[in-house]
Amino acid sequence: xxxxxxxxxxxxxxxxxxxxxxxxxxxxxxxxxxxxxxxxxxxxxxxxxxxxxxxxxxxxxxxxxxxxxxxxxxxxxxxxxxxxxxxxxxxxxxxxxxxxxxxxxxxxxxxxxxxxxxxxxxxxxxxxxxxxxxxxxxxxxxxxxxxxxxxxxxxxxxxxxxxxxxxxxxxxxxxxxxxxxxxxxxxxxxxxxxxxxxxxxxxxxxxxxxxxxxxxxxxxxxxxxxxxxxxxxxxxxxxxxxxxxxxxxxxxxxxxxxxxxxxxxxxxxxxxxxxxxxxxxxxxxxxxxxxxxxxxxxxxxxxxxxxxxxxxxxxxxxxxxxxxxxxxxxxxxxxxxxxxxxxxxxxxxxxxxxxxxxxxxxxxxxxxxxxxxxxxxxxxxxxxxxxxxxxxxxxxxxxxxxxxxxxxxxxxxxxxxxxxxxxxxxxxxxxxxxxxxxxxxxxxxxxxxxxxxxxxxxxxxxxxxxxxxxxxxxxxxxxxxxxxxxxxxxxxxxxxxxxxxxxxxxxxxxxxxxxxxxxxxxxxxxxxxxxxxxxxxxxxxxxxxxxxxxxxxxxxxxxxxxxxxxxxxxxxxx
Numbered sequence: 001x002x003x004x005x006x007x008x009x010x011x012x013x014x015x016x017x018x019x020x021x022x023x024x025x026x027x028x029x030x031x032x033x034x035x036x037x038x039x040x041x042x043x044x045x046x047x048x049x050x051x052x053x054x055x056x057x058x059x060x061x062x063x064x065x066x067x068x069x070x071x072x073x074x075x076x077x078x079x080x081x082x083x084x085x086x087x088x089x090x091x092x093x094x095x096x097x098x099x100x101x102x103x104x105x106x107x108x109x110x111x112x113x114x115x116x117x118x119x120x121x122x123x124x125x126x127x128x129x130x131x132x133x134x135x136x137x138x139x140x141x142x143x144x145x146x147x148x149x150x151x152x153x154x155x156x157x158x159x160x161x162x163x164x165x166x167x168x169x170x171x172x173x174x175x176x177x178x179x180x181x182x183x184x185x186x187x188x189x190x191x192x193x194x195x196x197x198x199x200x201x202x203x204x205x206x207x208x209x210x211x212x213x214x215x216x217x218x219x220x221x222x223x224x225x226x227x228x229x230x231x232x233x234x235x236x237x238x239x240x241x242x243x244x245x246x247x248x249x250x251x252x253x254x255x256x257x258x259x260x261x262x263x264x265x266x267x268x269x270x271x272x273x274x275x276x277x278x279x280x281x282x283x284x285x286x287x288x289x290x291x292x293x294x295x296x297x298x299x300x301x302x303x304x305x306x307x308x309x310x311x312x313x314x315x316x317x318x319x320x321x322x323x324x325x326x327x328x329x330x331x332x333x334x335x336x337x338x339x340x341x342x343x344x345x346x347x348x349x350x351x352x353x354x355x356x357x358x359x360x361x362x363x364x365x366x367x368x369x370x371x372x373x374x375x376x377x378x379x380x381x382x383x384x385x386x387x388x389x390x391x392x393x394x395x396x397x398x399x400x401x402x403x404x405x406x407x408x409x410x411x412x413x414x415x416x417x418x419x420x421x422x423x424x425x426x427x428x429x430x431x432x433x434x435x436x437x438x439x440x441x442x443x444x445x446x447x448x449x450x451x452x453x454x455x456x457x458x459x460x461x462x463x464x465x466x467x468x469x470x471x472x473x474x475x476x477x478x479x480x481x482x483x484x485x486x487x488x489x490x491x492x493x494x495x496x497x498x499x500x501x502x503x504x505x506x507x508x509x510x511x512x513x514x515x516x517x518x519x520x521x522x523x524x525x526x527x528x529x530x531x532x533x534x535x536x537x538x539x540x541x542x543x544x545x546x547x548x549x550x551x552x553x554x555x556x557x558x559x560x561x562x563x564x565x566x567x568x569x570x571x572x573x574x
Contacts, residue, residue, distance in 0.1 A: 003295060009306045146274060149266075150260070150266055153274050174233050327515075355530075364533050373404060403476045407491050481512075
């Protein structure tokens with residue numbers, strides 16, 4: 001796509017038309033001021049070489065000063081408008097992209113890069129586009145003025161421009177190709193670095209420091225080579241242009257211009273004007289070169305941004321408000337590339353009660369739940385929630401009524417209380433305390449020096465896995481959704497606390513639908529119905545008592561090799 005196509009793609013999402021008009025107008029004023037200043041030189045030289053008059057020189061200097069002041073004011077206003085355009089672009093574009101990512105549930109691995117790095121690298125695209133228009137306009141004006149003064153020198157100036165354009169176009173293609181590779185590798189490098197820093201204790205416990213440092217250095221060496229190569233082509237383009245325009249073409253202008261003055265075909269003041277316009281043309285072409293190279297790099301980021309912006313919005317005609325949120329899964333299949341994960345799944349969950357999904361790792365449990373939550377895109381089969389097609393339910397409506405806690409228990413770099421209040425910011429302290437008691441969090445928090453105001457670090461790094469899960473569960477209870485989804489949500493919690501959480505869930509079974517994925521019988525045993533998955537198929541279904549008597553797979557998954565589940569052992573106790 002060309003620059004105009006990119007502008008058409010992004011401008012509808014922004015609100016910068018007025019700023020663009022102001023910027024264009026001020027740049028036009030600067031162009032006229034520059035031309036006026038150049039002709040002031042000619043008038044001043046003609047006056048000095050003729051019969052200079054003090055009053056005339058004074059008027060010339062006042063006129064010159066006025067033009068310079070006008071140009072400076074226009075430049076200052078330009079800076080303001082450019083900052084406003086950049087600010088509006090960054091804010092509006094990030095808001096639009098975040099809305100698209102959220103509403104379309106886009107699970108791309110480079111979402112962070114799109115929101116921050118790509119938007120940052122393209123925030124000057126609009127003002128640069130105006131610069132290009134004004135530079136082209138000014139070059140055309142300068143060429144016409146040069147032709148008016150002397151067509152011979154104008155042809156000399158024009159001779160080398162095609163050569164410059166061909167070199168710039170070739171080098172720009174090389175720079176764009178290198179930058180595409182650089183961005184891809186840098187995104188992977190940044191994610192690897194984040195993983196290393198976020199899991200530093202695991203790196204140490206596995207004695208993997210050398211391995212990680214080697215990987216870090218290898219990626220950084222690749223990035224350095226790409227950057228140096230890219231920067232070399234950029235500098236080469238500018239250097240070749242400088243040599244051609246500032247040495248070869250200027251020497252020719254001096255020689256030919258001098259001969260024309262000697263033979264009386266041109267005066268000194270006119271040569272000064274031509275040299276001034278030539279400098280402006282050189283400066284303009286250098287700027288166009290730089291903007292062209294920047295544009296080629298920015299287009300890579302804009303391509304990725306436009307892919308997200310052009311995603312079709314989901315159908316917003318269906319809402320789950322006041323629906324009876326039963327779940328029906330009909331003939332559901334799913335595969336990752338060539339690997340079949342789920343195959344012709346059929347199940348039904350009533351609007352109230354506890355339903356559990358069990359199975360060994362890799363059986364398809366989390367994939368099934370991710371399809372229910374629209375984290376994965378449904379491609380084969382049908383899911384109906386509240387008797388409505390899940391593909392037609394907007395994300396914001398779905399998650400308004402569904403609350404989720406996963407094994408990872410995602411937390412934010414803020415206090416414990418703030419992390420809990422995310423799901424219901426208007427909740428009072430009494431309700432928060434009640435939800436914390438349901439998650440067995442109350443005693444732990446009271447033992448902390450700063451209590452509820454204790455900062456937990458990035459992703460809750462200052463807490464244990466079980467403590468993080470308890471905070472996430474308290475947040476879930478505070479949200480009070482119609483559907484609760486717990487995906488290994490108590491995997492790091494001790495037995496005593498897990499029993500308290502099970503009791504809390506049992507209190508909700510008459511008014512809510514609760515979906516549990518777990519390998520631990522503490523939560524599973526009280527379920528109204530349990531679905532046993534194996535190799536992407538529902539092998540058995542029934543209550544704990546029924547499956548304990550009939551399903552070897554259920555016994556194996558829940559009890560492992562401990563067959564005391566049939567003999568009233570540990571699992572009967574819990």
